[in-house]
Amino acid sequence: xxxxxxxxxxxxxxxxxxxxxxxxxxxxxxxxxxxxxxxxxxxxxxxxxxxxxxxxxxxxxxxxxxxxxxxxxxxxxxxxxxxxxxxxxxxxxxxxxxxxxxxxxxxxxxxxxxxxxxxxxxxxxxxxxxxxxxxxxxxxxxxxxxxxxxxxxxxxxxxxxxxxxxxxxxxxxxxxxxxxxxxxxxxxxxxxxxxxxxxxxxxxxxxxxxxxxxxxxxxxxxxxxxxxxxxxxxxxxxxxxxxxxxxxxxxxxxxxxxxxxxxxxxxxxxxxxxxxxxxxxxxxxxxxxxxxxxxxxxxxxxxxxxxxxxxxxxxxxxxxxxxxxxxxxxxxxxxxxxxxxxxxxxxxxxxxxxxxxxxxxxxxxxxxxxxxxxxxxxxxxxxxxxxxxxxxxxxxxxxxxxxxxxxxxxxxxxxxxxxxx
Numbered sequence: 001x002x003x004x005x006x007x008x009x010x011x012x013x014x015x016x017x018x019x020x021x022x023x024x025x026x027x028x029x030x031x032x033x034x035x036x037x038x039x040x041x042x043x044x045x046x047x048x049x050x051x052x053x054x055x056x057x058x059x060x061x062x063x064x065x066x067x068x069x070x071x072x073x074x075x076x077x078x079x080x081x082x083x084x085x086x087x088x089x090x091x092x093x094x095x096x097x098x099x100x101x102x103x104x105x106x107x108x109x110x111x112x113x114x115x116x117x118x119x120x121x122x123x124x125x126x127x128x129x130x131x132x133x134x135x136x137x138x139x140x141x142x143x144x145x146x147x148x149x150x151x152x153x154x155x156x157x158x159x160x161x162x163x164x165x166x167x168x169x170x171x172x173x174x175x176x177x178x179x180x181x182x183x184x185x186x187x188x189x190x191x192x193x194x195x196x197x198x199x200x201x202x203x204x205x206x207x208x209x210x211x212x213x214x215x216x217x218x219x220x221x222x223x224x225x226x227x228x229x230x231x232x233x234x235x236x237x238x239x240x241x242x243x244x245x246x247x248x249x250x251x252x253x254x255x256x257x258x259x260x261x262x263x264x265x266x267x268x269x270x271x272x273x274x275x276x277x278x279x280x281x282x283x284x285x286x287x288x289x290x291x292x293x294x295x296x297x298x299x300x301x302x303x304x305x306x307x308x309x310x311x312x313x314x315x316x317x318x319x320x321x322x323x324x325x326x327x328x329x330x331x332x333x334x335x336x337x338x339x340x341x342x343x344x345x346x347x348x349x350x351x352x353x354x355x356x357x358x359x360x361x362x363x364x365x366x367x368x369x370x371x372x373x374x375x376x377x378x379x380x381x382x383x384x385x386x387x388x389x390x391x392x393x394x395x396x397x398x399x400x401x402x403x404x405x406x407x408x409x410x411x412x413x414x415x416x417x418x419x420x421x
Contacts, residue, residue, distance in 0.1 A: 015381060016374045025050030028395050028402050030379065034264030041380045041394045041406055044347075047237050047261035048307040049397040051381055055264045055303040062299035070097075070293035080298040083305060086244050086274055089252040093413040097292040099267040101233035101259025102130025107271045108255045109134060109196065111281040113271060117253040118191030119147075122181050122221070124154035126385035128203040129196060129231055138196065147188050150181040154385070156207030158340055158351060159359060171210040178217055182224045194227035194254070199245030202234040206342050206349035206391075214249040222254075227277075232348070233259035233269070241318040241345035248344060263300040267291065313396045319414040321345040324392070324403045331407070335414045337365060346398060350390035352382075363387035365417065378406055 001019070004012070008133075020038065027049040032039045040050070048055055062076075070077070081095045096111075096298040098104045113119055123129070123138040130136065136289060137149050145151065154163050155174040163171055178195075185192050201207055218228045230253035235245025239257070242248045244256065255277065259269035270292075281287065291297075307313065325341060326346055332338040339351035341358055352366040353359055366382035369390055373380055383391040394402075 005286075012235050015370075015379070017371045018374065020374070020379070022404075024049070027052075027189060028398050028400060032054075037377060037404055038374075039378045039394075041173060041392050041398075043379075043395060044234060044239065044393050045260045046264050047239070047396045048264050048304050048313070050417055051394045052264065052307055052397075054307055055300060058299045058306075059266060059296065060301035060389050064261070065295075065332060067294055067296040069290050070242055070288070074298075076295045076298035076302075077293045081303045082271075083302065087305075088256060088272055088399050089246070089255075091252065091258055091274050092272040094275040095270050095272045095280060096281065096287060097270040097297065098289055099269060099291050100130070101231075101257065101269050102132045102135055104233070104257045104259055104271050104291075105129045105135045105196065105229075105231060106132045107281070108229045108231075108257050109193070109286065110285065110310075111255060111271065111273060111277055111328045112194040114278050114284045115277050116191065116193045116225060116227060118193035118226065120185040120190040120192045120226070121149050122178065122192075122195040122226075123149065123151050124197065124201065125151040125205055126154050126204040126331070127151065127197075129233075131162070132261055146183070147190050150184055152177045152181050154201055154204040154207065155209050156201075156204070157210060158207060158342075171213050171216070174210055174213055175216055175220065178220055182220065182226075192221070192224045192226040193220045194229055196229040198231045198233075198235060199249045199251075200347070202347070203383065203385075203387070205351070205389040206347065208340075208342055209249070209392070212250075214246075215251040218251045218253070227254040229253060229255045229257065231257045233257060234393075237261040237316040238302070238317050239345055239347050239393070240323060240343075241314065243314070254319040262304065263297060263305050266297060266300040267302055268297045308396070311397070316399075317345040317396050320398055320400055320403055323400055324348060324407070327403070327407050328410075331411055331414065335418070337362065337417065343392075346392075348392040348393055349384065350392070352388045352390055361386035361388035364384045366390050368415050368420075369410075369417060372416060376413065377408040378409045 021033045022030050030040050095350050230246045240248050255273040261270040328341045339353035343349050354362045366388045370382050381391050
């Protein structure tokens with residue numbers, strides 16, 4: 001720890017009160033320096049599982065032949081783009097590749113602003129879309145506003161901005177907030193470029209979104225002259241049981257952003273959009289990224305798609321995710337601190353509260369559960385707008401027997417927490 005701080009600087013984030021030193025991974029398992037096995041219920045980067053043999057072989061084979069930047073012709077990246085865009089909505093037919101989700105969201109923002117000639121971007125008040133200077137401006141707490149970026153309350157049913165409304169009335173209320181943000185840009189003389197949202201609001205805490213919000217919000221944005229950007233970095237590649245979060249939420253974006261799972265650990269991210277949008281962006285920026293659109297990225301990306309399709313990963317996500325959510329819902333009945341079980345597929349959020357009646361968020365309690373689970377050999381984390389969401393997001397190859405190990409440890413942790421109160 002001292003050496004890490006000296007070499008990398010202090011305040012570099014670490015999980016857990018007693019941090020883990022990882023030396024090896026396989027499937028859904030990680031191993032520390034003492035050989036202890038830890039069940040990974042958090043990492044979405046290795047969506048095909050840690051060190052999947054097919055992905056490893058593809059990477060080894062390609063790096064032994066060629067890896068070079070994109071200013072040469074190479075068929076690998078074209079074949080991958082063909083295959084990737086075929087999985088998206090019909091209009092998303094061309095791509096711009098990057099190395100990280102932050103870079104990809106930066107490209108998406110620039111693409112929307114260039115195409116619309118507007119500057120205004122709408123996000124939520126608990127958004128996170130990356131670390132670049134421009135994208136980081138969208139990381140909001142408390143609804144701060146500017147002439148170019150305006151945030152709206154993230155739509156949710158658990159702690160809505162007004163209580164005792166019907167679902168449809170709640171949807172209307174959140175859409176009114178979006179309309180107000182659009183009108184504020186108009187009043188400021190700022191043309192709207194678009195809206196950037198994760199379709200399932202992952203960083204906001206995976207809330208149950210009022211029905212119909214996403215497609216109706218997309219319609220409002222387009223009517224105001226903007227473009228709709230779906231940040232699929234967390235929700236994409238079958239995480240929810242659908243290939244993309246926007247499918248689950250019943251809308252089609254103008255631009256979709258992908259990241260972490262694309263290369264199963266190889267830095268690989270990208271943006272897909274209509275060919276005209278991509279051409280406008282390229283003509284205006286001459287965008288070039290040394291390590292993007294590489295033969296190595298293409299090989300890794302192809303191998304990930306191979307695994308998802310050949311091993312029927314999507315169905316596994318649906319089946320194991322449903323089992324896990326159902327079992328957690330049963331545990332909720334005996335735990336006064338578990339306010340809500342939510343999510344889809346193998347992406348589940350547990351709302352940890354001081355008590356169910358008040359719905360008061362308990363981030364400290366969530367952190368205690370996370371550390372208790374770590375001590376039992378299960379890796380999860382706490383997240384969300386109030387940091388009280390216990391976040392469960394394992395590699396997509398998680399099996400039912402792995403879920404049972406998690407459930408046993410979680411039930412023990414709940415009882416220990418209850419006994420300590």
